[in-house]
Amino acid sequence: MGRCENCIIRQFNSLRAMSKEELKRVSDTKTTKLVKKGETIFGEGEKLNGVYCVRDGVSKLSKLSPNGKDQIVKLATKGALLGQRSVITEEVANLSAIAVNDMQVCFVPRDAIMDSLNNNPNFAVEVLRHIAHDLKEADDVIVNMSQKTVKQRIAEAFIYLEENFGNDRNGYLALTLSREDIANVVGTATESAIRIISDFKKLGLIKAYGKKVAIADRKALDDIAKGS
Amino acid sequence: MGRCENCIIRQFNSLRAMSKEELKRVSDTKTTKLVKKGETIFGEGEKLNGVYCVRDGVSKLSKLSPNGKDQIVKLATKGALLGQRSVITEEVANLSAIAVNDMQVCFVPRDAIMDSLNNNPNFAVEVLRHIAHDLKEADDVIVNMSQKTVKQRIAEAFIYLEENFGNDRNGYLALTLSREDIANVVGTATESAIRIISDFKKLGLIKAYGKKVAIADRKALDDIAKGS
């Protein structure tokens, strides 16, 4: 028996929201898929006939801006659902989902989701709560993007990576992103990101071992992220 | 009999989602309030025990960034609900709502909303659809903020104002914002916004009569907003 129910359960924090039978039904319809680093799960503009549940690995959700640069809007990790928004509004995907490292995802068909949504008010409310929370986070990102300097945003990005993905046993950030990805999270040119990261290194705020990065002075990073 | 039901109905596009009795119940609990230009409906961090439905006028939803500047995240007009997100997640408000011009709002208590949400799956799904749409828009704003120049964003802002609030009988934008508000929508310094708006005027892209602004060359504005 698969573990796909766990995604749904964890995601919506709603053991009680789905009945056993519903869970079983959703679980029965799932199909599992391996996605290699760099591969696309779905692309912007694609019609989704289901939701992808992240079982392992990390996906970046990004959008191509008219000037040809990718903006990473979100990083999705174990337990997250990809494409839920588009399935709910019955629109094409507004973001693409690309694997940052090797992933395992399972697919839950559109109808299974919609049935539960329409027939189980508790489930619908839980999904609603979850999306409302995403919306709040998006609002926060808007404020950060428009009111903070690149340096502040990069400091925040490292803090975010530590808080959301943790460290490995050697104290390095568990999620390793390329400089280009960091630049795309933060909304700046790759060279600018590289320069600022180098500065952080020189100032002893972070350590780097190859591509691995470790936060060395969390307080100083916090200060940069907040004040100017 | 008030018109508050109309807000709910329009907002959620769900005549069928609420039964007559539910509508009546919601409508009975409402209280109407006049809000003068510049007054605060609710502030960031405030606990909301209900949702405000905009019956007339426009409200700006903004968030104070650590550097002391306001970022306007959204403009809400007739039919919009303010504070719904916070009520759903049972958190304090993450944005403040301030009247841009004189407004009329009605108040729907938290319990009335939550009851309908929990007991009427159709209603919950409609609200879900609506919030999912807001989330998509927020993602778009993130991309615009981080990938476009101030000039592009100001061009977009004027287009947005025309599309969402229309023109008055003389062809001027129906919603008049101060330069400072425009700067706060676009996430830039007031002086920068003023300069660019002056440029637009000189180039004949917009006309201005006092504070009133009219779009004179929509195509050119579109081009600026898209390309560079």
Add this chain to the structure above:
DNA sequence: TTAAAAACATGATAATTGTCAGTTATTCCT
């Protein structure tokens, strides 16, 4: 209707960020 306040405007300058061009380091592949 006027004085005060707020909004608008412009110049000068500094700070931030982007772009282009090129070098070095790493990773990937067979």
Add this chain to the structure above:
DNA sequence: AGGAATAACTGACAATTATCATGTTTTTAA
């Protein structure tokens, strides 16, 4: 292991944007 491809880095410079200072116009309110 060795060469190609990709990523990381650096410098020089240009473009964008913020800040500060100051003057003008418009609104507001007594």
